[in-house]
Amino acid sequence: MDKSAFPDPTFVISGPMHASRRHDSAHKHVTGTADYIDDLPEPSGLLHGALGLSDRAHAEIVGMDLSEVAATPGVVWVFTGKDVPGINDVSSNGSHDEPLLAETKVEFHQQPIFAVIAETRDIARRAARKAKIEYRDLAHWSDIDGALENGGALVTSPMTLSRGEAKSEMANAARRLKGRMRIGGQEHFYLEGQIAMAIPGEDDEVTVWSSTQHPSEIQHIVGHVLNIPSNAVTVNVRRMGGGFGGKETQGNQFAALAAIAAKKLKRSIKFRPDRDEDMAATGKRHDFMVDYEVGFDEEGRIHAVDATYAARCGFSSDLSGPVTDRALFHADSSYFYPHVHLTSKPLKTHTVSNTAFRGFGGPQGMLGAERFIEEIAYAVGKDPLDIRKLNFYGKPGSGRTLTPYHQEVEDSILERIVGELEESADYQARRREIIEFNRDSRYIKKGIALTPVKFGISFTLTAFNQAGALVHVYQDGSIHLNHGGTEMGQGLYTKVAQVLADSFQIDIEHVKITATTTGKVPNTSATAASSGTDLNGMAAYDAARQIKERLVAFAAEKWDVPVSEIAFLPNRVRVGNQEIPFPDFIRQAYFARVQLSAAGFYKTPKIHWDRAAGKGTPFYYYSYGASCTEVSIDTLTGEYLIDRTDILHDVGRSLNPAIDIGQVEGAFVQGMGWLTTEELWWDAKGRLRTHAPSTYKIPLASDRPKIFNVKLAEWSENAEHTIGRSKAVGEPPFMLAISVLEALSMAVASVADYKVCPRLDAPATPERVLMAVERMKAVG
Template sequence: MKHQDIAATATPVETTHDSAEKHVTGRADYTDDLAVPQGTLHAYLGLSRVAHGRIRSMDLGAVRAAPGVVDVLTAADIPGPNDVSPVHKHDDPIFADDLVQFHGQPLFAVLAETRDRARRAAALARIDYEELPFALDPIAARDSGMGLVTEGMTLRRGAPEEAMPQAPRRLTGRMAIGGQDHFYLEGQIALAIPGEDDEVTIFTSTQHPSEVQHIVAQALGVPANAVVVNVRRMGGGFGGKETQMNLFACVAAIAAKRWGRAVKLRPDRDDDMTATGKRHDFVVDYAVGFDDAGKILAVEGDWYARCGFSADLSGPVTDRALFHADNAYFYPAVELRSHPLKTNTVSNTAFRGFGGPQGVIVAERLMEEIAYATGQDTLAVRKANFYRNGDLTPYHQTVEDMILPRLVAELEETSAYAARRQSVLDFNADMEARGGPLRRGLALTPVKFGISFTATHYNQAGALVHVYSDGSIHLNHGGCEMGQGLHTKIAQVVADAFQVSLSRIKVTKTTTEKVPNTSATAASSGTDLNGMAALNACEQIKARLIAFLCEARDATPDEVRFVPDHVFVQGEAIPFAQVVHMAYMARVQLSAAGFYATPKIHWNRAKGQGRPFYYYAYGAACAEVSVDTLTGEYVVERADVLHDVGRSLNPALDRGQVEGAFVQGMGWLTSEELWWDAKGRLRTYAPSTYKIPLASDRPKHFDVRLADWSVNKERTIKRSKAVGEPPFMLGISVFEAIGHAVASVAGYRIAPRLDAPATPERVLMAIERLRGAA
């Protein structure tokens, strides 16, 4: 076979998700689908019914006596430390012992022969509390002296205390930014199967198997090598399964080892939403100084976060809010401060964007404030303040790959922004003249998002590749599949390295037995890290094959080339499977453990300086909405998106990630509202009370394109860029477009200052407020 003929059969880049057919036919196995061993017990959690209080007594007699109940576990039954804190602060108990710190905190677990019996028995507990004062929101917590759950951070560059008073124009304001429930389709779940001696195997839905392994080992008082954690796939995670799974895995494992029987724990959706953390709510006080042209001169800000009763990941989340408080804009003099406040609510945790969206949206609020103050188009103000290459961020990283001017210019043209803006202005003027209720709004917003874990040691990954003697390939890596197509992309990397078809490669479940000490599948880094680790393993095996062929055929390395499903040696095309079998017969090692650590990054948190990010991903979205000024209701008429993923590994998967992120970001800022009552109870705890976007809420016209001209300047896998989190913030364009429509009722002279989420009620109140001020 000629070389060019073989090359023509190369695997296409745009490959279907490896589990797509299984997803839509229902054949994809999740943890709840696994066949359980005979004698499996079912656990259910008993939750507190006060927001803050001391437990005077806990009568579990009726629980223990309920039909089918085998045991009830409390804090006294935990062999090791009563803690699931991911940051080892020992502030996050598995079961509350004496002090209850939020409504819905786990107090005990029932073990029964069936899940239904365990669930019914859990409701029979009789608990007497000494109720204590509590604080739910960040400002109330700050004013009541609740304190911080972890140390805050300050980013500073220049002298804002000097630049701010000298600025020709200044503005101050406050913005409330709501949280968000992860609303993964597959809820939290764990199945623990006891083994010999101190061993236990856990099947669970987690983004961080290694952390589950270590936390479970800690709770059991055994070494990590006694615990195996397996993840085939998750039905969504979005950050909600990065640390929150620790609790469920620990309860199942403790019960399994105590009784020598498999134990499964799956909470109802309402208990899941009540007892697990959310995206952090923030209240942000900001000040900006600028000139008459709208150019920023100084920025100051304080980010007050509702963190919950324990630290969880609030430190790094609030750090990242500051890292992205500049978004795409250069602040000549700046000081930003985070305040991760303790509240009597569930501990908030990782969520897609990891605090970044709560920083980006404040940057966009500044652009909006300046635009209305100076009578300009918000896009003109945004473009005037874009970073230029060579500028320093507030954390002293140099911006070296700024492509937003080109990207935004392209989106302006393809979305017909200028013509549509004029059309919106004309429509609103006509409605105002006729007394009509409808208004339209248009906004084009950018995003610049840093890629890497800000905890530098997490920027590492491992992979294991076996090439079997028949030419088939087994791939295992440290990343977890949660619907994003990670396994497909890593398999493509391996297929490309060996120049074989994807059909040769089997990706197996993520397990701590094969790749140790893995990082969470988070921070948009799954493909970057695990793809490079898998490539490293492939290159080791290829080097051995090349050395073998050189010796066997008296060839030089330059005379050996991998081409589709063959290896060329001195002009002869040998089938890949034949080469592998020959190497096996010659006792060549055909297995390798790959490893990768992200280069160049470093970070000094105490100084607030360094290079926390390997590179930036960019994007922009143009959204148009219609708002009914009589009801506050709105419709997204159109959204045009242009997003930067570098040289895409799989455009179909990447477009899907951009589309999903946009809608999820839109939901965070429009309909997804968390609400606690006066007793500290979360009342938006079920699909009946918590509104995620529906299919009917998506933009009527939705055009998503990738910037196919972009190439990552850094040496990432195939020069691609991360795609999981950055496009989430493109949903801010919808929020800003709603603001534009609201501002029309006062002639665009007053910034609407909407808080998020911009529910119809908030939109209506903002309209009335602006009409009263006009």
């Protein structure tokens, strides 16, 4: 390498840990040169696939005539489940309850039944509509009520968390309340839809480019449907245009279909569903119905909680088990329940199988807890914030630190976070002003709420908490970085590159970030559960450590200096009294035959979980945060505005404050969408009618809080030994949006002088707000 690329040694490198740094692909994003899978140069002879979808919600398939589809000019192959060489199943959890292509029975509207391969995507899509399929309809239900009315079949085994004597102690509480909360689902609406491109290789080999958060699972599924071993399958992904959990398991079907056709036809195959098909045929966030009973004292201190969490899971199990588990893990939000009994009900419905989505059940669990708080607050006539503070987990030794799953909360910084936010947002004065405003304003009402976040970090399936990285240092001193995490916009690649730059003390420009591939790092976990940086950052750190140890040993021997006199300084290495530019140092190491490549590995310590017993330490640590939101509502129409939001969020010692603030802001607005305008709507035939942005409304720029103050808790440091003492940031800030729903609720409650809990369900569309106002008018 030209040494001018390593200019004069500087005192600091560019892109160290803890520095704000632009996203590694920012220049490519803004110029349109960042390649997503549909942008990659197409192999010659590439064919395109399209799905043939069911138009019934639940029916037996009694006849299928695909001759017109096959006869369409340009169509090369039409195939069904019978043509799958291996197992016709794409279930992510091995339960074999999710056929790739339905053969005898369909269990949701728009379930894939066959696939068409054609010369162009347009031909394939048009041909798919020519199928003649005969059905015998079966009884179907789309929602939780329907599932319960029809026997309440489950897609996977439920979980119970229990501590103390919730049932008997409920009777001993001074006051008791029963209620029900309905919580809507959410479409991911990643801007880049699902896509896969399969390129056949020799023998049984196949390479798949997939927009996936979980390359190893795609590899496994492709092997499984083709009946070939994993070593024949290579899965690549450079970046996704958004994931949010929607590409953790939902890419399986497209990759599997593309791979089957690629091997059969010996041509490259691309599968890219249209937005409507993507929304209809891939899973979403689970809707929940929480039935609760809460016992508390006259002060508002919780004594006992007994609650059931019923979830719309769709037709198969997918990730519904761990999602409903995580709902229970977060059913305490930030509060200590002396006696508690929580049960999940993962219900089967004739809808697409619901799946992972940022927060993974946690938001629904927490939202239920904040409803309990509201109920208590209106019952005892206090500000909900006072009730929150009264029920926060206590300090170690207070006897108020044990969660419903028997893990101690030892690292809580909530009191400080909430206290600082209360102060900086001027909560108390503004709340007083709002109450005054509401007294005089006849139709426009305001509300304010300050809500906390405590979110447990780690996969609850312990085995997933491992990661690998592969780092090469080349002779010219440039570094090649690969790890098992995937980039979906969250800045993971940038952060891990910072870890390497920092470890070797070289400018980040010398670290080449490469596409995630199963060929370099095997057996990876999904980039999910907010764990990407914690796991992969540590794995890369471990690889760097190994190489550095070899380099230090080499230098100590060659220049005959003690190890203590060798240091990696910015873009150079000090060996005794001399400073050697990094590339020169590396070249010498190469000639001394030092291995300049290492595979790093990391597994999260301390955690364990016994699901059957409902006991353990599923989380390595907790992330915290708080938000305060003010809203205005129009009591004539239910329309509202988010006037202001203040956020103070904990990411430990931030690896990259600019990226972390981006995650916090983005998560908040996405959470706000979930709780306000994003509504999934199925008709009586079980058809999802909100299947495109024309009918499904995610927030716009003009929906974000008009005043939006976002800060990181700069003083925070992870108590656990994580990479740079940072904390996970992907999911926790999503739940900061709960303050929006609570603020809307307060505005509604003003109509009945804050005497009745409005029981505002989610999403709080203008319609739900207006109907809640009407209920308040009726009781007030």
